[in-house]
Amino acid sequence: MSLLRNTLMVLILLTIAWVGFIFITFVLAYTLFPALEYTDGSLTLGLLRVAVGIAVIMLWIYGWYTLTKMWLRKMLS
């Protein structure tokens, strides 16, 4: 029963991560990537946009990790 509860909790965490991923790609799809499509080819501008994209993805992973850490700490306390 307890393993089932833990599995369900991880399933919820996965769902949150998936919804977060879809949300982030939705935001990037209507902000960063259209801008990238119409860029004039400037390398600095291109790299800056890519850096923003990577930063957003890293933020997604870090948010996911923080949520997991909080849940695990609560479970093990």
Next chain:
Amino acid sequence: MITLFMVFILSLILVILLTPIFIKIGRRLNLTGADIHKPSKPSIPKTGGPTLVIGVISSLTVYLFVQGFSTEMVALIYSSLIAALIGLIEDIRGEINPKVKPALLIIAGIPILALSAYTPRPVLPFIGATRLTKIYPFLVLVSYPVVCNAVNSIDVLNGSISFTSITFFTAVLVVSVIHGFEYPSIVSVVMLAALVGFAIYNKYPSRVFAGNSGSLFIGAVMVSTAIIGRIEVVAIIALLPHIMNEMHVIFSMRGLKSAKQYNSRPIIIENGLITANPDEKAPITLVRMLSAKIKAREDSLVKSISLLSLYSMILAILTNILFMR
């Protein structure tokens, strides 16, 4: 269709027939690893990788022979062979420095770049294909160490690598069939056959481990298939449990470290039962999360991890159907 059936059967039969031979070779050459979750800690041969490599590469080569040359397939074969070779060196010589290993695995991405087997326009949810001309080759190289290590780090319980990889390639197969992608369909059919054959020996209680050669090979095939098939997003979603496991370990350990460098183990094993280590400094892993505050059997944990992978497979297919143009 006949070719597809032929390569499926070939891959399945080769892995089923070769694995017992490689189990004997592993014992004879002392290429074994301790099954630490069992009370008696038996030595299990870690020579499952070469059987997977032979089964998959032979089947793909037969496909090329019958259907004709394909640059994409050749790039995939070379990439996965390079990753398998790095894993084999690690299996034979011992653990490679965890900071050097990602650098070595970058080499696995070179055949894809050298043979131009990629399209720098990944298909993203909501907008479809987008231009990433400058950064995409860099992402190709980085993706090999990331995914190979993620697959490697989920291979901690009997059968976990087989079942989690089966769900990944099922997702790839479903999406490829929906869109009519030829190469990802062939690769996933061949991989599914090999993994089903391998799972017979790798499931709880394991008679053979995939070893680093097997896990890095599977990881490289996953990346190559995603790049060649332009199904990167589907691959990311299908790999969510792997990403969760790997990223949480890296974040909680504050960098790339060997398991031997952990001051505190993620789990505690008592009489064959697994429980999460309550120490706050212990790395956060999927097994630690699943065994929090309980004592679980290894096979039950494998079922839970497989369920998580199955769920990610469904999410990956749903993402493709609902949000991809």
